[in-house]
Amino acid sequence: MASHRRPKPPSRTRVTVLTATAAAAVALTSQAANAAPTPSKADVKEKVDKLYEDAEKATEKANGAKEAQEKLEKQVTALQDKVARGQDELNEMRDGLGLMASNQYRTGGIDPALQLFLSSDPDSYLEKASTLDQVSAKQAASLQKIQDKQRTLAQQRKEAQGKVKDLADTRKQLTKKKQEAQSKLAAAQKLLNTLTEKERADLAKAEEERASRGSGGSGSTTRTDLGNTPASSSRAAAAFAAAQGKIGTPYVYGASGPSSFDCSGLTSWAYAQAGVSIPRTSESQANAGTRLSQSQLQKGDLVIFYGDLHHVGFYAGNGQVLHAPKPGASVRYESIGNMPFQFGVRIG
Incomplete structure (x- = not known):
């Protein structure tokens, strides 16, 4: 007598495992189909050559920034020295003017011209009046020199500040171009690392042959x-x-x-x-x-x-x-x- 038992359904766990396995297999197959093909030796060489060229461009820009930096550093140092010397000269001029004023007014607060007018000796008055005019003229000239020196120092300080800013900008440019060159070189090396040792050796040999082509050696x-x-x-x-x-x-x-x-x-x-x-x-x-x-x-x-x-x-x-x-x-x-x-x- 035939059995009428219904077949036992597969367990939920087994179905889940089978489904997950199938899904993984489909995903791997899809990834393999969509994956970028491994670059050929010729492709790698072309990309590496381009990266090396870009790195050299960045290197030359970095070299230029470094040269400019060194020039600016010298200019900034020279300007700062000039400002320091100018400030010392200005201080000496101010000290000299102060000494002149002190000597001129050491007799007190009475106007020097009035003091001379009240002198009992007319000849002495005329002589000292002439001296006072000379002192006043000398004092005025000293004041003019001080004002000129102050203007010159202000211009030199402004120029030095501008050079300092240029130097900071140049240093940033140097850092940027160095990083760019290093990035290109790292990318080129990463590409070369995708090749086998033999492929890299073959590329080097082909490059050497290309370089010497037509040179007779x-x-x-x-x-x-x-x-x-x-x-x-x-x-x-x-x-x-x-x-x-x-x-x-x-x-x-x-x-x-x-x-x-x-x-x-x-x-x-x-x-x-x-x-x-x-x-x-x-x-x-x-x-x-x-x-x-x-x-x-x-x-x-x-x-x-x-x-x-x-x-x-x-x-x-x-x-x-x-x-x-x-x-x-x-x-x-x-x-x-x-x-x-x-x-x-x-x-x-």
Whole structure:
């Protein structure tokens, strides 16, 4: 005889577990479908290069703010010293005027002119009256000098206060640009960390090959064929030789030697070794000498790249530049065609 028992329904707990498991599986499948694809090595390189370029722009702005800060600090110190000296001079002038007044009126409260008029000696009266006129004129001149000094001091104090404000603003700008550069560099490193060690090594090798393309040698060694291009001057030759001595030195943002450099740090340091002072930033260096076309370049001339002038190097000859390229790279030779050339600059 067949059983007419109804099947036992599944427990509420078991249904709940199964439902939750199914929901989780659906969610994971949906997340996997919607997740951004892992960036390719080429994508990472493109984004990292852009971040490095942005970091270099911020670095050059930071370098400019630092240079301005140092200049303002000197100006503020000089103005404050001038105000202090002026205040001392003003105090001495006031003391001198007080002594003059004290001597003039030491006989009491009677008007000096009346005292002279009552004198029994007419010749003495005339002599002393003349002296009194001279004293009064001298006192008036002293008062005028004091007033002029007060006005000058007020102007100098106002100028010093303005420079102090400029200095505070410049320090804020420096901090902002430093943070911006550090942020870009951190983002670039984060992207690089998504690659395997082998992929990073492959990228570095490809970058080195790109840098040396057309140079007849490695982009980071002295084996590059520089041709027979002469230096534009003895000082340019000395600066270029100093930069050559730093091939292989690492790029570090904001660094100006001797153990690390950014692009304008290398050029300004090298020219300093040749006894020539040039501005610190690439933008300022772009206006530090005579501008040249590419066909006019000679060894040791500066070469400016990018529309906003944020990169600079040395012309090395045979279509090559010597520069501090970017984070993760070292001072090296590179084909001038690898970057958007703007113009050259001949110092002196």
